Amino acid sequence: MRGEEAFERLRMAILDGTLPPGAPLSRRRLAEEMAMSAVPVADAISRLEGEGLVESRARAGTRVKIATAAEIQGNYVLREALETHSARLFAESADGRQRLRLLAAAERLDRAYNALGRQQQYTQALHAKVERIHIAFHMQIARATKVALFADAVERSRVLLFNWIFTVSPDFEKLPERWHRDLAASLAHGSPEEAAEAMRAHVRYRQGEVLERFERLARQQAQDSRMVRGPRRRPLK
Amino acid sequence: MRGEEAFERLRMAILDGTLPPGAPLSRRRLAEEMAMSAVPVADAISRLEGEGLVESRARAGTRVKIATAAEIQGNYVLREALETHSARLFAESADGRQRLRLLAAAERLDRAYNALGRQQQYTQALHAKVERIHIAFHMQIARATKVALFADAVERSRVLLFNWIFTVSPDFEKLPERWHRDLAASLAHGSPEEAAEAMRAHVRYRQGEVLERFERLARQQAQDSRMVRGPRRRPLK
DNA sequence: TAGTGATAACTGGCGTGCCAGTTCTGGTAG
DNA sequence: CTACCAGAACTGGCACGCCAGTTATCACTA
Numbered sequence: 001m002r003g004e005e006a007f008e009r010l011r012m013a014i015l016d017g018t019l020p021p022g023a024p025l026s027r028r029r030l031a032e033e034m035a036m037s038a039v040p041v042a043d044a045i046s047r048l049e050g051e052g053l054v055e056s057r058a059r060a061g062t063r064v065k066i067a068t069a070a071e072i073q074g075n076y077v078l079r080e081a082l083e084t085h086s087a088r089l090f091a092e093s094a095d096g097r098q099r100l101r102l103l104a105a106a107e108r109l110d111r112a113y114n115a116l117g118r119q120q121q122y123t124q125a126l127h128a129k130v131e132r133i134h135i136a137f138h139m140q141i142a143r144a145t146k147v148a149l150f151a152d153a154v155e156r157s158r159v160l161l162f163n164w165i166f167t168v169s170p171d172f173e174k175l176p177e178r179w180h181r182d183l184a185a186s187l188a189h190g191s192p193e194e195a196a197e198a199m200r201a202h203v204r205y206r207q208g209e210v211l212e213r214f215e216r217l218a219r220q221q222a223q224d225s226r227m228v229r230g231p232r233r234r235p236l237k
Numbered sequence: 238m239r240g241e242e243a244f245e246r247l248r249m250a251i252l253d254g255t256l257p258p259g260a261p262l263s264r265r266r267l268a269e270e271m272a273m274s275a276v277p278v279a280d281a282i283s284r285l286e287g288e289g290l291v292e293s294r295a296r297a298g299t300r301v302k303i304a305t306a307a308e309i310q311g312n313y314v315l316r317e318a319l320e321t322h323s324a325r326l327f328a329e330s331a332d333g334r335q336r337l338r339l340l341a342a343a344e345r346l347d348r349a350y351n352a353l354g355r356q357q358q359y360t361q362a363l364h365a366k367v368e369r370i371h372i373a374f375h376m377q378i379a380r381a382t383k384v385a386l387f388a389d390a391v392e393r394s395r396v397l398l399f400n401w402i403f404t405v406s407p408d409f410e411k412l413p414e415r416w417h418r419d420l421a422a423s424l425a426h427g428s429p430e431e432a433a434e435a436m437r438a439h440v441r442y443r444q445g446e447v448l449e450r451f452e453r454l455a456r457q458q459a460q461d462s463r464m465v466r467g468p469r470r471r472p473l474k
Numbered sequence: 475t476a477g478t479g480a481t482a483a484c485t486g487g488c489g490t491g492c493c494a495g496t497t498c499t500g501g502t503a504g
Numbered sequence: 505c506t507a508c509c510a511g512a513a514c515t516g517g518c519a520c521g522c523c524a525g526t527t528a529t530c531a532c533t534a
Contacts, residue, residue, distance in 0.1 A: 001487080002487080002488075003487070003488085026514080026515070026516095027515075027516065028514085028515085028516095036488085036489090037488060037489045037490075038488095038489085038490090038516095039487080039488050039489065039490090040487075040488065042280075042516075042517085043279075043280065043283050043487090043488095045516090046280050046283060046284060047283060047284065047287050050284045050287040050288065051287065056515095056516070057496090057515090057516085058495080058496090058515085058516055058517065059493095059494070059495045059496055059497095059514090059515050059516050059517075060495080060496045060497075060515065060516080061496080061497080061514085061515055061516080062515085062516075070385075071385075071386060073384070074384040074385055074386030074387055075386055077322075077326070077382065077384045077386070077387045078384075078386055078387045078390055080322065081318050081319050081321070081322030081323070081387065081390075082318050082319070084318070084322070085314075085317065085318030085321070085322075086318070089314070145314065147310070147311040147314045147315075148307075148308075148311055149308060149311030149312055149314070149315055150311055150314045150315045150318065153315055153318075153390070153394075157390075238517080239517080239518075240517070240518085263484080263485070263486095264485075264486065265484085265485085265486095273518085273519090274518060274519045274520075275486095275518095275519085275520090276517080276518050276519065276520090277517075277518065279486075279487085280517090280518095282486090293485095293486070294485090294486085294526090295485085295486055295487070295525080295526090296484090296485050296486050296487075296524070296525045296526055296527095297485065297486080297525080297526050297527075298484085298485055298486080298526080298527085299485085299486075
């Protein structure tokens with residue numbers, strides 16, 4: 001029971017940005033914060049490591065995983081495979097009610113993104129909120145297939161990027177006005193092939209931009225740490 | 238170190254059929270067998286549970302997961318998504334050497350299946366050996382993409398079924414003579430679309446048969462356990 | 475014989491504590 | 505100031521042992 005609680009709380013903290021990539025996860029400190037012993041915390045961390053959310057080096061600390069550009073790239077490849085099939089299955093077999101709900105969800109999601117684009121400045125809290133709606137939209141498609149194993153795989157792949165994407169702040173004002181509404185229309189009214197192709201374009205759409213931002217960020221951070229390696233290493237957090 | 242060892246050994250034992258679906262995994266017994274304490278074993282089991290290979294109920298025992306028909310079905314859906322994309326990427330970007338190697342691997346794999354079909358009787362050891370070649374063939378396609386995250390996802394989905402499939406013994410003599418050679422030819426010489434469609438057909442090929450066998454097996458086992466529930470429950474192992 | 479129930483054996487969850495290895499800190503020498 | 509290094513502080517891996525809850529056993533009853 002306590003192990004489950006530790007797992008869920010840590011997972012949530014990573015996903016909502018409370019524990020950003022690179023944040024240290026000390027077994028003892030977390031155990032104290034959650035009012036339990038170190039054992040269930042260690043088990044939770046071990047499971048999170050299995051999901052790829054966390055990285056630990058024996059006796060040298062555990063931190064929230066910092067993705068490499070290659071891993072971001074890989075995540076997009078994986079998602080293209082999963083979500084393209086998800087779209088195909090949706091177009092093949094979703095019922096009328098599911099199609100209508102998807103169109104409505106796309107409407108809400110686009111509104112949220114457009115509102116984000118009109119904000120004066122970027123805040124992670126707002127970004128996190130909209131990304132949660134975004135993930136819900138895609139999960140609505142995946143879950144309509146009624147195949148739990150498949151929907152779970154889609155969710156895991158989304159969750160990985162969901163964490164990583166916080167380290168960049170996209171140009172929200174440049175996103176297409178009808179970004180998801182057009183996608184939803186293809187899924188709801190198009191053939192399976194059209195739905196799959198629409199989703200493929202959708203997944204690929206921001207891949208290049210995100211990758212480029214990540215690489216720039218990684219170069220910058222490498223340079224930062226090289227600069228401080230002269231006199232002394234900086235305490236990471 | 239010991240935890241890693243426990244994890245790998247248990248994983249291997251599940252995959253090669255030493256621990257078939259339903260086999261009990263007692264923390265203390267395994268710890269004794271592997272000459273370590275219960276902690277690393279518990280951690281390994283926890284991670285295996287995260288991968289879906291094992292199922293544990295608090296204070297009532299842990300066993301190797303017995304798949305339901307719905308999960309088998311879901312596994313095929315997931316694999317269709319992953320492997321279809323895998324095939325597409327292979328056709329798009331594999332180099333000449335990789336294509337030649339794939340054709341050769343298909344040749345070997347078909348020979349192994351044909352040999353299995355000529356065997357007088359089914360033995361699990363032989364089946365396991367051929368299935369390992371089978372999985373290696375598909376991983377050769379996935380790894381050619383050079384996308385680790387994606388190849389790992391393909392492997393995980395394969396591994397799940399790899400365990401479950403042992404509970405049925407297919408009609409090996411009815412398998413197509415050139416089952417994988419034709420697939421490999423499509424991947425090595427066809428367009429990305431042709432490759433994807435060939436893989437789709439390949440994945441779907443035995444899905445129906447496997448599912449039917451599983452359902453029949455499940456019904457039979459349910460009936461068995463209902464019969465012995467009259468006088469006394471049978472010790473499961 | 476079949477059914478029942480007390481109980482012994484066993485299960486996974488977890489608290490405590492030690493260990494060897496890594497990282498951080500502050501004092502010292504140049 | 506900078507470079508260095510010894511020791512303090514902290515890290516994750518693991519052993520041990522207890523606990524509450526589940527399951528198997530077997531004498532006993534009808």
